[in-house]
Amino acid sequence: MFKRAISGIPRPQLEYETLPDAITEPIKISTRQITLLYEGVLDVKRTVLIQKGDKIKTGQRLCLYEPDEAYVISSVTGTVTSISPLMGDFGRSYTAIGVDVAQVEVLDDEFKTCCKDPSLKMAADYLSFTPGRPPLKNLADPEKAIHTIVISGCDTDLLITANQYAVRHKIDAVKKGIELLKKVTDIKNYILAVPDTLMQGYGDMGAQVKGVRSGYPAAHPVFIVKAIFGQVVPAGKRCEDLGVSFFSAEAVASIGTAFYEGRIPVTKMLTLIKKDGSKRLAIARIGTPIGAIIEKFHAPLHEKDRIIMGGPLTGAAVYSVNHPIGPDTHTIMLQDKDQIPLISEYPCINCGDCIRACPAKIQVSMLVRYLEAGHYQQAADQYDLYSCIECGLCSYVCIACIPIFQYIRLAKYELGRAAIGEAGNV
Numbered sequence: 001m002f003k004r005a006i007s008g009i010p011r012p013q014l015e016y017e018t019l020p021d022a023i024t025e026p027i028k029i030s031t032r033q034i035t036l037l038y039e040g041v042l043d044v045k046r047t048v049l050i051q052k053g054d055k056i057k058t059g060q061r062l063c064l065y066e067p068d069e070a071y072v073i074s075s076v077t078g079t080v081t082s083i084s085p086l087m088g089d090f091g092r093s094y095t096a097i098g099v100d101v102a103q104v105e106v107l108d109d110e111f112k113t114c115c116k117d118p119s120l121k122m123a124a125d126y127l128s129f130t131p132g133r134p135p136l137k138n139l140a141d142p143e144k145a146i147h148t149i150v151i152s153g154c155d156t157d158l159l160i161t162a163n164q165y166a167v168r169h170k171i172d173a174v175k176k177g178i179e180l181l182k183k184v185t186d187i188k189n190y191i192l193a194v195p196d197t198l199m200q201g202y203g204d205m206g207a208q209v210k211g212v213r214s215g216y217p218a219a220h221p222v223f224i225v226k227a228i229f230g231q232v233v234p235a236g237k238r239c240e241d242l243g244v245s246f247f248s249a250e251a252v253a254s255i256g257t258a259f260y261e262g263r264i265p266v267t268k269m270l271t272l273i274k275k276d277g278s279k280r281l282a283i284a285r286i287g288t289p290i291g292a293i294i295e296k297f298h299a300p301l302h303e304k305d306r307i308i309m310g311g312p313l314t315g316a317a318v319y320s321v322n323h324p325i326g327p328d329t330h331t332i333m334l335q336d337k338d339q340i341p342l343i344s345e346y347p348c349i350n351c352g353d354c355i356r357a358c359p360a361k362i363q364v365s366m367l368v369r370y371l372e373a374g375h376y377q378q379a380a381d382q383y384d385l386y387s388c389i390e391c392g393l394c395s396y397v398c399i400a401c402i403p404i405f406q407y408i409r410l411a412k413y414e415l416g417r418a419a420i421g422e423a424g425n426v
């Protein structure tokens with residue numbers, strides 16, 4: 001990951017947000033319509049198990065096909081009004097299930113029955129779409145012998161506080177989630193990684209507590225692994241390849257709540273950052289359209305304003321207020337059309353700022369030349385594309401406003417697609 005050392009040159013230092021001691025309670029958002037996103041293409045040649053007009057319950061596990069491992073959990077009680085294909089970032093395919101929300105809520109009791117006899121498979125089969133998206137399937141992957149779970153109480157981008165909120169205000173649920181993970185896996189090592197400033201009060205968590213520095217991107221899993229274990233995650237590999245699986249504190253709290261209350265959590269806490277920079281905490285059912293949250297906080301949008309899902313360095317623009325929030329939506333950021341950072345087609349001026357900013361020590365200015373030309377494989381082979389941890393700092397500092405981070409994500413996506421195509425042709 002750290003192939004080329006550059007010493008003595010200072011980098012810009014951005015700090016993670018610190019959750020204030022006194023925070024206002026999240027505002028509850030209600031909506032009459034939600035959209036559940038099933039991760040997979042709508043295949044009309046197969047028999048689709050869910051139809052328009054079907055009644056569904058809160059917490060119900062919905063599969064589109066039989067047999068099918070993929071599923072989505074209904075966050076409301078209501079009636080299915082539409083089933084349609086939806087194209088996501090970089091051509092990812094989803095099936096959007098529109099639901100009219102009923103006035104009277106009915107809880108599905110399938111999970112309540114099976115959670116009396118917990119297992120890893122059962123947890124993965126019901127809780128993979130709960131708030132924080134617990135990566136439970138990784139633990140069952142026989143090719144990755146996971147020996148340690150790191151529960152991250154740190155947030156992954158600037159201005160986000162969802163995981164800090166979980167380790168501050170849902171600590172009992174996090175503790176119960178750790179107990180449950182110990183029960184359903186053979187994994188013995190648990191580490192709770194929290195911001196340096198939040199180290200107090202985790203004495204009996206069942207996990208070793210470690211502090212993480214406040215400078216971005218110290219809370220990225222590869223840096224936590226380096227700081228705690230002294231190990232470097234090789235380029236193109238993930239922490240799981242070293243036997244370390246990362247769960248967000250919010251995800252572990254979801255597991256704890258689910259098993260100890262016998263219900264699947266279906267509400268997501270998130271931060272709305274308004275155009276003036278002010279922040280509001282909201283709590284909404286997964287699948288709530290972004291527009292309902294924006295409306296609740298009286299945050300008007302005008303033509304050419306931008307909606308970003310995610311933090312300022314790694315978030316992605318969405319183009320409709322009907323886009324639903326997902327189990328991993330921590331932040332919605334609104335940008336006035338006059339504040340949107342410029343993207344240019346000016347050539348690189350070789351200032352070197354991106355190289356100084358890059359925590360993975362990549363020769364970014366060379367990498368970007370290959371990416372702009374669409375030479376993705378050469379970018380990977382010669383300029384460390386896969387060493388990139390996607391922190392976004394290079395784009396942030398680029399004086400020529402080259403969308404380097406977006407080029408990087410596109411290149412990785414295209415190479416991934418090509419690899420899947422080649423595997424399919426073997």
Ligand code: SF4
Pocket residue numbers: 354357358359360361362364387388389390391392393394395404405408
């Ligand atoms: S996003 Fe840019 S700065 Fe961050 S690791 Fe990748 S190349 Fe380096």
Ligand code: SF4
Pocket residue numbers: 347348349350351352353354355364365368397398399400401402
């Ligand atoms: S920061 Fe932008 S302009 Fe400067 S060297 Fe990097 S890519 Fe080129």
